[in-house]
Amino acid sequence: MLTGQQYKDSLKDGRKVYFQGELIEDLETVPALAAPLNEVASGYDKYFNADPDAINPVTMAPMSAADLRDRIPVITEMDLLTNTTYQSLMTLSVAAARLEAHVPEVVPRIRAYVEQARKDDIRITECITDAKGNRSLAPSKQEDPDSYVRVVERRPDGVVIRGAKLHISAAAFGHDLMVMPTKAMKPGEEDYSIAACIPANSPGVHMTNTTYHPTGRDPRDFPVSSHRSIPDSMVIFDDVFVPAERIFLDGQTAHAAVFAHSLGLWERLGGVSFMVEQADELVGLASLIAEANGTAKISHVREKIDEMMIHATLLRAGLEAALAHANSTPEGYFYPDDMYTNVTKYQGASQFNTMVKHLHDIAGGAVVTAPSMLDFDNPELRPYLEKYMSTGSTVSGEYRTKLFHAIRDTTADSFGGWHFVTNLQSGGGLFAQRLVTRKNYDLERARALALKAAGLSGA
Ligand SMILES: Cc1cc2nc3c(=O)[nH]c(=O)nc-3n(C[C@H](O)[C@H](O)[C@H](O)COP(=O)(O)OP(=O)(O)OC[C@H]3O[C@@H](n4cnc5c(N)ncnc54)[C@H](O)[C@@H]3O)c2cc1C
Known part of the structure; x- marks a missing residue:
């Protein structure tokens, strides 16, 4: 598992994070980004266990109704990024089971990813909501075909995707972006039926940050938001290569909503x-x-x-x-x-x-x-x-x-x-x-x- 400091260091990975128009090299230099960074880091320290085989217990599945109930105070106390990570790992675990009968080839890949993510103690954010263009039109009928994230190129070793996911909570603070279709897809929308986990520092990924953090104000006047704020991002995928082992769905429209x-x-x-x-x-x-x-x-x-x-x-x-x-x-x-x-x-x-x-x-x-x-x-x-x-x-x-x-x-x-x-x-x-x-x-x-x-x- 990672300590808070190791987590902070792990984000110095060349990612393209923007704040008010500026590219930010070190998140700690911007108060509005440093506050959430420290909050997530303290979440790491809270659960840290030096045993080399240790796994953060809060990322594990609830296996009984009592276990589910016991999660409630844990969920309301944990930082938002640990929560999105838990939700992402559970989403992938359930999706793998549901895809087993229909797209069996992706299932070992999803399960291997989930296991590795728990071992590496990474944080994952949920990238579902697309730009969507005209809300009354289907993805394939939009004036701009990039209004929904789509595959623009298929290669033997992976795919290239283009588009943007909007309002993504804590995107700039996670290691991986869990990208999935925002809705069910129809035949003809194969390129939009893409699900994958993409490293946040992949070339072509750009992340803006919008926040309610009260920068420059006395924290005592903002007793909650001065220490609890997580920015939301527009995550732009400008022809981002996704290696095959990180692709969990590609083109199977019937299962896009899974x-x-x-x-x-x-x-x-x-x-x-x-x-x-x-x-x-x-x-x-x-x-x-x-x-x-x-x-x-x-x-x-x-x-x-x-x-x-x-x-x-x-x-x-x-x-x-x-x-x-x-x-x-x-x-x-x-x-x-x-x-x-x-x-x-x-x-x-x-x-x-x-x-x-x-x-x-x-x-x-x-x-x-x-x-x-x-x-x-x-x-x-x-x-x-x-x-x-x-x-x-x-x-x-x-x-x-x-x-x-x-x-x-x-x-x-x-x-x-x-x-x-x-x-x-x-x-x-x-x-x-x-x-x-x-x-x-x-x-x-x-x-x-x-x-x-x-x-x-x-x-
Ligand atoms: C602070 C915040 C954090 C968020 N975090 C995440 C996140 O981490 N990951 C993520 O993926 N998303 C996230 N979201 C996105 C959230 O799920 C969307 O805002 C929500 O789904 C609505 O989508 P939209 O904002 O594009 O609004 P719109 O889709 O434009 O919806 C606006 C209104 O129009 C209606 N509408 C739109 N299209 C139709 C239609 N075809 N038929 C009928 N009614 C329609 C909607 O019901 C709604 O009432 C977040 C949002 C916020 C505000």
Whole structure:
């Protein structure tokens, strides 16, 4: 296994990482990139084991429903890149099993890759979402044929790919890019049916970085995002050669969706587990700021917090139901129930704005106007700030100001905006969750109940 320092050194591999238009040689020289680098490195140190045969236990498959449940606190605590690595390895393991009957020649290759990746303790990112061009047109009907990643050349020893994957979380910080089709493909779309794991430093790979990291600002004013931020990348594949042993699907249109479907089993559990924690955190912030403002006993404030607690509890109930109804793949890997995971994610995402509205309504305008902690450092200013931000002898001005900074950082500033969009779009957006619900909901039973109520049971 690698230590945090060995991980950092391993990224000095000639990769093309850009930040605000500049090519960055050393990620540690840019604060917005150094913060996530250090976070991932501390994830390495946390799990490091010097035994030469050691493997990071969190990358292994859950082999029972209890094991799956025990993962939840581990998932919400781990850094995002370790989580995408776990999800990627599980995706490949499940996809290999599903491809065995149809494309057997790729299966040993996928399994060998997974084993080696665990041994080498590398980090992998998930490159699924294409640029997509005109959303109403299929990949092969786009004006620009590169709107979806495609094979542009086949050679005896591999293929050359072109295109881009967008919004890729932590791409610049991983060792390999797990590329897979974003959707099902049709005959004629063979070149778009490509899945492979590609080293992030391959010639022709370029990675931009967009981040909510509060560069240049006092970290105390951004208590969460100053130490927890992971950039998202556009990963550009400008005629990138992929060696044959790293290709897991090439041209088999009928199986193009196998990888994305396999990923879905693992990805949403992380999203939902995080949303449950986030909903409780919003309740906590609302309760603390109401108390600090002296409004905790006012009826409309209590009702709003009640509503937030009901929302948080319903999300937790959905997660519990997904775990209680866990299923297993033929290989014995346990994953949460699809329907419960999806409806919980939908509910969490679609109600997030309402919960944040309650929090802002309760907290007041200082969410966005509270003085900075540097203002508190000024000895001349501090007594005034203490006097006017305090709400009584039990609530100091600094304490209350810190609550406002936490609320702004997580819900009303760059990081808060990122949360709002990410909750909606990650894992395929609300539409994707509605489709899963439509497919799995027991509509016949509901219709039968309605017919019975209408006295039309025999109709
Ligand atoms: C912060 C963040 C991190 C992400 N991380 C990753 C990652 O690590 N890896 C990765 O692969 N992806 C990642 N994503 C991408 C995410 O999965 C997509 O944003 C999501 O699938 C929506 O795709 P899009 O952004 O291209 O929007 P669009 O596809 O343009 O969707 C916008 C809206 O149009 C609707 N729509 C689009 N096309 C159709 C259609 N044909 N029929 C009906 N409705 C349609 C959608 O349902 C949606 O409501 C991330 C996204 C965010 C915001």
